[in-house]
Amino acid sequence: xxxxxxxxxxRPRPRVPIGIxxxxxTQRLWLPPLLLIAFATHSAESIRPDIPLFDEALAVSKQMDxxxxxxxxxxxxxxxxxxxxxxxxxxxxxxxxxxxxxxxxVAVLNQEILLGREVSYIxxxxxxxSIFTSALLKNRGNCASTALLYYLVGQELxxxxxxxxxxxxxxxxxxxxxxxxxxxxTNKGIEIGRDKLMERYDLAEEDLEPNRFLITLxxxxxxxxxxxxxxxxxxxxxxxxxxxxxxxxxxxxxxxCPTLLLQEASYRMREGQIEKAKDIxxxxxxxASGPWARASSKIYYAGYLEMRGQIDEALELLRExxxxxxxxxxxxxxKLVGLLYRHKRDFxxxxxxxxxxxxxxxxxxxxxxLGSVFSEARRNEDAVRMYEQALKMxxxxxxxxxxxxxxxxxVGKKExxxxxxxxxxxxxxxxxxxxxxxxxxxxxxxxxxxxxxHMTAALKMDASGDTYQYFVREQDMDAYREHASFKKLMExxxxxxxxxxxxxx
Numbered sequence: 001x002x003x004x005x006x007x008x009x010x011r012p013r014p015r016v017p018i019g020i021x022x023x024x025x026t027q028r029l030w031l032p033p034l035l036l037i038a039f040a041t042h043s044a045e046s047i048r049p050d051i052p053l054f055d056e057a058l059a060v061s062k063q064m065d066x067x068x069x070x071x072x073x074x075x076x077x078x079x080x081x082x083x084x085x086x087x088x089x090x091x092x093x094x095x096x097x098x099x100x101x102x103x104x105x106v107a108v109l110n111q112e113i114l115l116g117r118e119v120s121y122i123x124x125x126x127x128x129x130s131i132f133t134s135a136l137l138k139n140r141g142n143c144a145s146t147a148l149l150y151y152l153v154g155q156e157l158x159x160x161x162x163x164x165x166x167x168x169x170x171x172x173x174x175x176x177x178x179x180x181x182x183x184x185x186t187n188k189g190i191e192i193g194r195d196k197l198m199e200r201y202d203l204a205e206e207d208l209e210p211n212r213f214l215i216t217l218x219x220x221x222x223x224x225x226x227x228x229x230x231x232x233x234x235x236x237x238x239x240x241x242x243x244x245x246x247x248x249x250x251x252x253x254x255x256x257c258p259t260l261l262l263q264e265a266s267y268r269m270r271e272g273q274i275e276k277a278k279d280i281x282x283x284x285x286x287x288a289s290g291p292w293a294r295a296s297s298k299i300y301y302a303g304y305l306e307m308r309g310q311i312d313e314a315l316e317l318l319r320e321x322x323x324x325x326x327x328x329x330x331x332x333x334x335k336l337v338g339l340l341y342r343h344k345r346d347f348x349x350x351x352x353x354x355x356x357x358x359x360x361x362x363x364x365x366x367x368x369x370l371g372s373v374f375s376e377a378r379r380n381e382d383a384v385r386m387y388e389q390a391l392k393m394x395x396x397x398x399x400x401x402x403x404x405x406x407x408x409x410x411v412g413k414k415e416x417x418x419x420x421x422x423x424x425x426x427x428x429x430x431x432x433x434x435x436x437x438x439x440x441x442x443x444x445x446x447x448x449x450x451x452x453x454h455m456t457a458a459l460k461m462d463a464s465g466d467t468y469q470y471f472v473r474e475q476d477m478d479a480y481r482e483h484a485s486f487k488k489l490m491e492x493x494x495x496x497x498x499x500x501x502x503x504x505x
Contacts, residue, residue, distance in 0.1 A: 053223055054152050060230045061133040064237070073133050080136070081156045084112045088157075102179040105159065110189030113150055143170045144229055146185040151222065163222045166201050166213055167292070167328060170225075175216045202326035206290040212257060213292075224254035228263060235267065236429045238461065243267070258284065262300060269307070272463030274495065278304065295321055295329035302336055307465035308495055309472070311343045331357055338373065343473045347377035364393035368400055375403065376475060380410050398424055402437045406444045432461045436470060443476045451477075452485055465495030 051059075054077070062068045087108050092098050100108075132148040135141030141149070147163050150172040154161025160176040171192075174181040182192045197203075197214060208214050212221070231246035244267065251260045265280035281301045288297035298321055305314035318333050318340075325333060338353035354370040371386030384407045391400040401420050408417030421441070427434055435458035442451035458467045471477060471490065480486040 053155070053219075053226070056223075057132050057148060057152070057226070061131040063239075063242070064131055064230075064233060065133070068131075068133050069137075073136060076136055077152070077156075080112065081153055084109065084153060085157060087112060102174050102176060102181060106174055106181055106183060106189065106191075109150065109153065109159075109161075110183070113153060114146065114185055114189045143186050144226075147172045148226060150183065150185050162216055163225065164214060164216065165225060166197065166203075169201075173216060180216075202292075202328055204291050204326075207292040210258075210289065211293060212259075221254050221257070224250040224257060224260070227253070228260055231263065233429075235270075238429075238431050240267075240271075265300075269304070269464035269466075270462055274463075274465070277464075291324065292326050292329060295325035295333070298325075299329065299332050299336060302340075306336070306340060306343070307469055309465070309469060311340050315340050331360060335369070338369075342373060342376060343469070345376075345473070345475065347373060351377065364390045364397070364400075367393070368397070368403070371403065375407060380407055383407055384411065398427055399433065399437055402441055406441055409444065432458055432467065435461070436467060439471070440474060440476060443474070443480065448480060448483070448485075451480070452489060455489060459489070459493045463493075463495075468493050468495055 058068075058070055058073055061073070062070060088100065088105060091104060091108055092100050132141070132145045132152070135145040135149045147170045151161055151163045154172070160174055162173050162175055164171055164173045164182065170185075172183040172185050172189075174183065180194075182194070182197065183189050184192050194214060201213075203213060212225075217225070227246045227250035231243045231250065234240075234246065235243035247260065247263055247267070250257075251264070254260065261280060262284065265277040268274075268277040268280075281297075281304045285297040285301045288294045298317055302314040302317045305311075305317065315337065318337055322330065322333055334353040334357050338350045338357075341347070341350035341353070350373050351370075354366075354373045358366040358370045367386050368390040371383045371390060374380075374383035374386060384404065387400050387404045387407065391397065391404065394400065401424055405417045405421040405424075408414070408420060435454040439451050439454040439458060442448075442454065455471060459471075461467075468490070477486070
């Protein structure tokens with residue numbers, strides 16, 4: 001490994017790395033149209049094309065949160081739009097020509113839609129803040145739900161408002177063909193210029209159009225983005241049939257959008273269709289254009305190699321374009337490089353990458369990831385400090401609590417560890433991570449039967465190889481590796497064996 005690959009890199013994964021199945025309709029790559037069509041083979045009932053986006057969003061909210069009161073949502077939306085219409089009319093009445101500039105109209109929208117709403121990304125229940133009814137009724141949302149609410153209001157009032165996307169981010173935009181205003185819905189609607197966004201996300205001009213970044217999208221493309229996001233959340237809730245339907249509908253609506261192809265590949269990986277996923281990853285790596293797309297393709301394919309246990313090959317692949325990658329993608333690369341060194345149990349090389357990421361992105365998940373590698377390196381006090389920091393930032397995280405339960409036990413605070421574990425509640429979503437975490441916990445507390453029970457549940461949910469490789473590298477399971485039940489379970493789920501079986505079919 002060249003020295004240049006050390007800390008000038010990207011963002012680490014936690015002890016339960018979620019791998020390349022974490023696609024949120026954000027990282028876009030270019031593929032030839034015929035290849036896109038060739039891969040669109042998963043058949044499922046289409047989502048109705050004639051239903052208004054508001055009604056579809058409301059139905060999705062009800063699916064994800066059964067307590068959603070649809071009638072209350074409709075009333076709240078009607079009241080909100082009526083209030084905004086009245087505010088716009090009142091502002092117009094004060095102008096000599098009875099007209100508002102785009103800037104003045106956006107100011108009214110910001111006042112009524114955004115100023116009383118809290119932006120939240122820390123929820124362990126991702127679905128809770130990603131549905132637009134949360135932003136509408138509970139004044140709480142993330143970039144996607146607040147931008148969607150803003151867009152739906154604009155549609156209702158017949159204003160030139162659209163949703164626009166960046167890597168891992170969404171915002172609203174006024175675009176009347178003459179004036180373009182980028183509206184940051186997570187920061188009270190402040191305007192952010194195109195050049196500043198290009199710089200912030202380290203994007204090149206050739207990244208934009210093919211990858212759907214920073215461009216004004218059609219209503220059809222916006223709906224495809226939202227269906228992609230809803231599909232991801234439904235998949236995290238283990239509602240796979242519904243997730244596939246939304247993804248298929250998104251693919252049909254925007255067949256030229258490569259992120260949707262990557263999302264399909266990630267689902268196929270999870271479900272054990274490894275050969276089909278491999279074809280997609282290789283095609284993407286071959287045809288990617290633009291610095292963002294090239295770096296992204298490297299990350300996805302390196303993730304695939306990691307799931308196959310080809311650790312050195314994955315490291316070599318990431319090394320090739322590391323120095324030229326955009327900063328945001330360097331952070332992603334650093335996360336994966338750190339994980340790969342953890343597979344080799346070379347924690348001295350892994351830790352600097354995790355430190356780099358936490359310093360550049362001081363977020364809950366990155367502090368937790370740093371705590372995880374400290375834990376594996378048996379720097380237990382440092383690990384406790386990181387996880388306690390992460391838990392302060394996201395008190396709902398079962399992952400942080402479970403890791404602390406193990407660490408407290410290690411450092412002699414056994415009662416505190418037991419109390420922490422006793423408080424845990426099984427989440428509605430992320431069941432795979434729940435079972436992986438519990439397998440790790442019971443391995444540490446020497447309850448082999450419970451460990452195997454949760455290992456079995458996790459492996460049943462994930463045939464990609466990601467969970468298998470996690471159990472391979474988890475050193476706290478070393479004590480069980482020669483036990484007959486452990487060996488049998490791992491052999492049955494060996495991704496190389498599954499991959500070979502699929503090829504024979």
